[in-house]
Amino acid sequence: MQTRITQLFGIQHPIIQGGMHFVGKAELAAAVSNAGGLGIITALTQKTPELLAKEIARAREMTDKPIGVNLTFLPTFAKPPYPEYIAAIIDGGVKAVETAGRSPEEHMAQLKAAGIKVIHKCTSVRHALKAERIGCDAVSVDGFECGGHPGEDDVPNFILLPRAAEELKVPFVASGGMADGRSLVAAMALGAEGMNMGTRFIATKEAPVHDNVKNAIVAASELDTRLIMRSLRNTERVINNSGVEEILAIERAKGDALKIEDIIDQVAGIYPRVMEQGDMEAGAWSCGMVAGLVRDVPTVKELIDRIMAEAEAIITKRLAGALAK
Numbered sequence: 001m002q003t004r005i006t007q008l009f010g011i012q013h014p015i016i017q018g019g020m021h022f023v024g025k026a027e028l029a030a031a032v033s034n035a036g037g038l039g040i041i042t043a044l045t046q047k048t049p050e051l052l053a054k055e056i057a058r059a060r061e062m063t064d065k066p067i068g069v070n071l072t073f074l075p076t077f078a079k080p081p082y083p084e085y086i087a088a089i090i091d092g093g094v095k096a097v098e099t100a101g102r103s104p105e106e107h108m109a110q111l112k113a114a115g116i117k118v119i120h121k122c123t124s125v126r127h128a129l130k131a132e133r134i135g136c137d138a139v140s141v142d143g144f145e146c147g148g149h150p151g152e153d154d155v156p157n158f159i160l161l162p163r164a165a166e167e168l169k170v171p172f173v174a175s176g177g178m179a180d181g182r183s184l185v186a187a188m189a190l191g192a193e194g195m196n197m198g199t200r201f202i203a204t205k206e207a208p209v210h211d212n213v214k215n216a217i218v219a220a221s222e223l224d225t226r227l228i229m230r231s232l233r234n235t236e237r238v239i240n241n242s243g244v245e246e247i248l249a250i251e252r253a254k255g256d257a258l259k260i261e262d263i264i265d266q267v268a269g270i271y272p273r274v275m276e277q278g279d280m281e282a283g284a285w286s287c288g289m290v291a292g293l294v295r296d297v298p299t300v301k302e303l304i305d306r307i308m309a310e311a312e313a314i315i316t317k318r319l320a321g322a323l324a325k
């Protein structure tokens with residue numbers, strides 16, 4: 001399947017693996033790229049730009065296909081040294097960057113001078129248009145269903161994607177709630193030229209996380225995520241667990257007076273405990289509603305091949321067949 005997204009990134013299938021903290025390491029990124037998608041290493045999981053350089057080099061040993069790096073601009077206390085992270089990306093020969101969080105505007109000159117294709121992930125049409133205006137090559141449109149930060153507008157992909165298609169000139173992928181061939185065909189029908197998946201890629205053999213995490217996603221239904229930090233305007237969709245129940249109780253008690261310090265124990269430093277040690281009650285970690293569609297732990301190649309075969313069957317048999325009747 002060829003779209004402007006496959007052409008832009010030089011990949012076989014229009015499937016991207018979104019950046020994921022403590023998941024998007026070399027093993028997963030290389031597996032996705034080897035299977036014909038675009039695998040993405042998550043920069044800030046590497047504590048320093050030097051460690052990111054090593055992670056890129058590790059991925060390079062596992063694949064000669066294009067890989068990308070995610071740069072998340074966080075509303076944090078200590079600002080990471082972004083120009084140095086970008087230098088590591090450039091020196092590592094990476095030609096695709098997924099940006100997320102705030103606008104990548106102040107870094108665009110550095111990225112574009114190195115010939116890097118930038119895909120900005122955002123949750124609204126206005127932010128997508130801004131990304132287009134500042135020179136991003138593509139956009140990842142992240143609907144309300146998504147795991148992680150869905151923004152504050154709460155517009156699901158059935159509305160958000162066609163709205164993006166009405167306004168954008170650059171190509172975009174659908175992100176949030178994507179799991180299978182049905183998702184890909186639906187996303188394309190709504191105007192996207194590919195899809196970005198997070199949660200679905202965690203439940204794969206190559207995802208370098210504890211088996212408890214994969215099993216939790218397989219066990220979860222579409223009802224098992226919660227939104228936290230809304231009153232901080234930093235809404236995050238996470239899988240429910242006892243740590244998250246504590247956050248929600250504190251949020252209810254504090255109301256609009258909530259401060260990040262009130263829930264810091266349940267949101268800070270949780271990822272290594274969950275992803276590496278498999279402590280499933282530790283606290284908040286991102287997970288999409290799409291967990292309700294995840295029922296197995298295939299290899300990345302099995303997953304991507306299955307998605308493409310299913311998409312082709314839907315287009316050529318079910319949809320074409322419906323027209324023929």
Ligand SMILES: Cc1cc2nc3c(=O)[nH]c(=O)nc-3n(C[C@H](O)[C@H](O)[C@H](O)COP(=O)(O)O)c2cc1C
Pocket residue numbers: 017018019020021023042070071072099100101121142145146147148149175176177178196197198199200285286287288289290
């Ligand atoms: C465990 C986890 C960690 C994530 N970490 C990041 C991150 O560090 N930066 C980022 O831009 N997006 C992050 N995301 C969002 C994904 O890249 C992707 O946009 C999202 O998962 C898409 O929704 P889906 O889970 O329904 O596929 C994360 C998602 C998950 C599930």
